[in-house]
Amino acid sequence: MDDASPTKVTLVDIARMAGVGVGTASRALSNAKNVAPATRARVLRVAEDHHYVVSPEASRLARGNTGRVALVVPHLSRWFFGSVVEGLDSVLRGADLDVLLYHVGGVSDRHDFFDKLPARRKVDAVVVVGFQVEEAERIRLETLGVQIVAAGGQTATYPSVHIDDHVASRQAVDHLIHLGHERIAMLEAIDPDQPHLPSTRSPAYYEALGQAGIDIDPTLVVTAPWGGEDGAASMGRLLGHPDPPTAVFAHSDEVALGAIRTLRRAGLEPGRDVSVVGIDDHPLAALSDLTTVRQDPAQQGVLAGQMLLGMLDGRTPAEKPMTVPTELVVRGSTAPPRPRRTR
Amino acid sequence: MDDASPTKVTLVDIARMAGVGVGTASRALSNAKNVAPATRARVLRVAEDHHYVVSPEASRLARGNTGRVALVVPHLSRWFFGSVVEGLDSVLRGADLDVLLYHVGGVSDRHDFFDKLPARRKVDAVVVVGFQVEEAERIRLETLGVQIVAAGGQTATYPSVHIDDHVASRQAVDHLIHLGHERIAMLEAIDPDQPHLPSTRSPAYYEALGQAGIDIDPTLVVTAPWGGEDGAASMGRLLGHPDPPTAVFAHSDEVALGAIRTLRRAGLEPGRDVSVVGIDDHPLAALSDLTTVRQDPAQQGVLAGQMLLGMLDGRTPAEKPMTVPTELVVRGSTAPPRPRRTR
DNA sequence: CTTGGAACTGGAAGCGTTTCCAGTCGCTTC
DNA sequence: GAAGCGACTGGAAACGCTTCCAGTTCCAAG
Structure with a gap:
C-alpha cells in the first residue's frame, strides 16, 4: 500500500515525517523566507512522496483571503463572450486565482447574482462581461469591498476594457461612404435585456453621414435585437422600401449575416447588389466574405484580467476605462454602388 | 455607524446578539433540525440586520467538503463548447456548487491541468467538455477520489453525455442519398489536438453508401482539422476533382460553411449546384440556409450536470454513458442532384 | 406524582493552515 | 572573548465554522 488510499495527510504529518516543526513545514511549502535550503528541500521531498497538498480551505481561512474571482457572463455560447472569458481565464488562473463562472441568462438572473453573491462573501472581485452594471449594484459591491471590472462592455464608470464603439462604427460607415454609397441603411442592434440603453454604435452613423453631406433618411434605420434572425427580418423590411439602400451598416456581424441571407433569398448578391458591413x-x-470591423475580444479579456490583478495585488488604484483598437477588414460583401437603373 | 464598515462579524457575534449559543446559531443558519422556530427566526433576523454571511472557508474546513467542481473546456469561444458550459453551469450552480472554469487551449494545457489540479485538492469533481480524457489521467483522478463526467464528447469509459455520432452522421448521409445523390463527398474533420483519434463520424458514411449500393470513392474523402477555413480548403480540393461530387457531407457546420464559401466563390450555388449538409x-x-443535423449542446450540459449531481449527492452509482437525440434539419443547401450535363 | 423521552440548547473540541513570538545557533565585529 | 546580529526553527494562537456531547425543559404516559 504505497499511497493507495487518499487518506488525510496533514501538514502536521508532513512536518513530523520531515523532522521539522509545523511552522517550518508551512514556510517551506509556501515558499516563504527564513527556511534553510536543505530543510526546504527535505520538506518538499516528503510532501511530494506523499502526494501532499495544502488544504485550500484551511489555508484561506488562516490567511484570510478568498482567492476567488467571479466572472459574470450573459451569453456564454456566443463567440464574443466566450472569447472574452478565454482571455480573462488565462490571465486570472495564471495568478493562481479560482475563476468562478456565473452564467446569467436574462436580466432577472443578473439581479439575482448581485443579490446573492455578497450574501455568500465568496469572491474578492467580480468581472462582468459584456453588459452594464447598474449603479446601485456597483455601489453595493463597493461597500462590500468587492472589486469590479468590466470587460467587453460599453464605457462605464468603473474600471473596464472595451473597444471604442464610436470609432468602430465610423470605420464601418466611412468605408461605405468612401465606396461612394449615399443611401446607407443602419441595422441598429439593441440588447433585449437592456433595451433602455441607447446604442453606442448609432451616433457615429449620423455623424458620418452628416459630415459627408448625406441627408439622413430615418426610414433607413431599423432597430431590432442583436440576433441573426432579427437582422434577417430587419433587412426584409428594408427591401420593401420604395427607394431601398445600396449599402447596409449592421451593428454586428450576426445581424449582418442575417441581412445577407435575406438578400440572397431575394436574389440579390451581397457586395454586388447591396453592400453590407458588420462589426x-x-x-x-470570413466564411461569408463579410466586410467588417475587427475587434479582439480575447485581448479585451486579457487586459481586463491584468487590470484586475493590478487592483487586487499591487494596490494599484482602480484604473480608468481602457480602449482597445479596432480595424476595418474589407472582404467581398462591400463594393462601390452599382449605377442606378432608374433615376 | 449603522453598518458602514464591512467589519468582521462572526457567528459568535451573531449568537451573542441573538442571545443564543454559537451551536444554536450555526444550526439556525444552516437550516438544520432541532432549533425552535422562534429561535431560528431571531437568529436569522439578527444575521440579516448585520448582513452577516457564513465564511465559506471556515464552513468548508469544518464540514470537510469542498463544494467545488471544475469545468475543463478547450475552445470556450466556440458555440458548441460555450453552450455545453451554459447548461452545466445552470444545473451545478443550482446545487450551490462553485463552478471553477479551466480553459485549456492546446493539448499541453490539458495535461497541465491534470497534473496540477490534484496538486491542489481543489475540487470534488471534474467535468470535461468535448474531449477525451486519457485513461491514465482518468485513473489518476479516480484514485484521488475526484469524480469525472464528460459532456459533449465522444463515447467514453466514464460517465458521459453526448450525441450518437453514428446516428447523426447517418441522418446526414442518408438525407443526401434519399435525395438521389450518388457522388457524395465527405469532409472529414479531426481534432488537431487529438489527431490520433479516429473520427466517430466517418464510419456511418461508408456504411450508408455501402447499404445504398453506392461505390466508395476514396478520392471523395478529404480530411482536415475542423475549422471553417479548413473546410473551405478541403472543398477547394474537391472542386479540382475530375468527376466532382454532387453532394458533400461535412462533419460539422463550420466545415460546411467553409465549403459553401468555396462553392460560391467558384460560382456554384449551394443546394442548386452542389448539396451540402453539416452537423x-x-x-x-440557419443564416446560411445550411441543411444540418441538429444537436442540443446546452441540453447535454444540463444532463451531464444532473448526472454529476447524482454521483456527488445521492451516492448514485456512477452512471453509464448517455446519449441525446439528434434531428435532421432540412434547409436550402440540399436538393436533388441536377441532371448531369455529360455522361 | 414520577418517569421517560423528545425537543431544544450551550459550549467545547476539532477542521488544517498561517503567522507571530520567543528562542537557538553560528558568526562577525569590536 | 563577549556582545550582537541575522538566519533559522518550534510551537502556540488564531482563523470562523460545524458538530458532538452533555445537559435542560417540557410534556405525555404510567
Whole structure:
C-alpha cells in the first residue's frame, strides 16, 4: 500500500515525517523566507512522496483571503463572450486565482447574482462581461469591498476594457461612404435585456453621414435585437422600401449575416447588389466574405484580467476605462454602388 | 455607524446578539433540525440586520467538503463548447456548487491541468467538455477520489453525455442519398489536438453508401482539422476533382460553411449546384440556409450536470454513458442532384 | 406524582493552515 | 572573548465554522 488510499495527510504529518516543526513545514511549502535550503528541500521531498497538498480551505481561512474571482457572463455560447472569458481565464488562473463562472441568462438572473453573491462573501472581485452594471449594484459591491471590472462592455464608470464603439462604427460607415454609397441603411442592434440603453454604435452613423453631406433618411434605420434572425427580418423590411439602400451598416456581424441571407433569398448578391458591413469579425464572418470591423475580444479579456490583478495585488488604484483598437477588414460583401437603373 | 464598515462579524457575534449559543446559531443558519422556530427566526433576523454571511472557508474546513467542481473546456469561444458550459453551469450552480472554469487551449494545457489540479485538492469533481480524457489521467483522478463526467464528447469509459455520432452522421448521409445523390463527398474533420483519434463520424458514411449500393470513392474523402477555413480548403480540393461530387457531407457546420464559401466563390450555388449538409445546427447555420443535423449542446450540459449531481449527492452509482437525440434539419443547401450535363 | 423521552440548547473540541513570538545557533565585529 | 546580529526553527494562537456531547425543559404516559 504505497499511497493507495487518499487518506488525510496533514501538514502536521508532513512536518513530523520531515523532522521539522509545523511552522517550518508551512514556510517551506509556501515558499516563504527564513527556511534553510536543505530543510526546504527535505520538506518538499516528503510532501511530494506523499502526494501532499495544502488544504485550500484551511489555508484561506488562516490567511484570510478568498482567492476567488467571479466572472459574470450573459451569453456564454456566443463567440464574443466566450472569447472574452478565454482571455480573462488565462490571465486570472495564471495568478493562481479560482475563476468562478456565473452564467446569467436574462436580466432577472443578473439581479439575482448581485443579490446573492455578497450574501455568500465568496469572491474578492467580480468581472462582468459584456453588459452594464447598474449603479446601485456597483455601489453595493463597493461597500462590500468587492472589486469590479468590466470587460467587453460599453464605457462605464468603473474600471473596464472595451473597444471604442464610436470609432468602430465610423470605420464601418466611412468605408461605405468612401465606396461612394449615399443611401446607407443602419441595422441598429439593441440588447433585449437592456433595451433602455441607447446604442453606442448609432451616433457615429449620423455623424458620418452628416459630415459627408448625406441627408439622413430615418426610414433607413431599423432597430431590432442583436440576433441573426432579427437582422434577417430587419433587412426584409428594408427591401420593401420604395427607394431601398445600396449599402447596409449592421451593428454586428450576426445581424449582418442575417441581412445577407435575406438578400440572397431575394436574389440579390451581397457586395454586388447591396453592400453590407458588420462589426466584430466573427470567425464565421470570413466564411461569408463579410466586410467588417475587427475587434479582439480575447485581448479585451486579457487586459481586463491584468487590470484586475493590478487592483487586487499591487494596490494599484482602480484604473480608468481602457480602449482597445479596432480595424476595418474589407472582404467581398462591400463594393462601390452599382449605377442606378432608374433615376 | 449603522453598518458602514464591512467589519468582521462572526457567528459568535451573531449568537451573542441573538442571545443564543454559537451551536444554536450555526444550526439556525444552516437550516438544520432541532432549533425552535422562534429561535431560528431571531437568529436569522439578527444575521440579516448585520448582513452577516457564513465564511465559506471556515464552513468548508469544518464540514470537510469542498463544494467545488471544475469545468475543463478547450475552445470556450466556440458555440458548441460555450453552450455545453451554459447548461452545466445552470444545473451545478443550482446545487450551490462553485463552478471553477479551466480553459485549456492546446493539448499541453490539458495535461497541465491534470497534473496540477490534484496538486491542489481543489475540487470534488471534474467535468470535461468535448474531449477525451486519457485513461491514465482518468485513473489518476479516480484514485484521488475526484469524480469525472464528460459532456459533449465522444463515447467514453466514464460517465458521459453526448450525441450518437453514428446516428447523426447517418441522418446526414442518408438525407443526401434519399435525395438521389450518388457522388457524395465527405469532409472529414479531426481534432488537431487529438489527431490520433479516429473520427466517430466517418464510419456511418461508408456504411450508408455501402447499404445504398453506392461505390466508395476514396478520392471523395478529404480530411482536415475542423475549422471553417479548413473546410473551405478541403472543398477547394474537391472542386479540382475530375468527376466532382454532387453532394458533400461535412462533419460539422463550420466545415460546411467553409465549403459553401468555396462553392460560391467558384460560382456554384449551394443546394442548386452542389448539396451540402453539416452537423450541429450552429446558430449561424440557419443564416446560411445550411441543411444540418441538429444537436442540443446546452441540453447535454444540463444532463451531464444532473448526472454529476447524482454521483456527488445521492451516492448514485456512477452512471453509464448517455446519449441525446439528434434531428435532421432540412434547409436550402440540399436538393436533388441536377441532371448531369455529360455522361 | 414520577418517569421517560423528545425537543431544544450551550459550549467545547476539532477542521488544517498561517503567522507571530520567543528562542537557538553560528558568526562577525569590536 | 563577549556582545550582537541575522538566519533559522518550534510551537502556540488564531482563523470562523460545524458538530458532538452533555445537559435542560417540557410534556405525555404510567
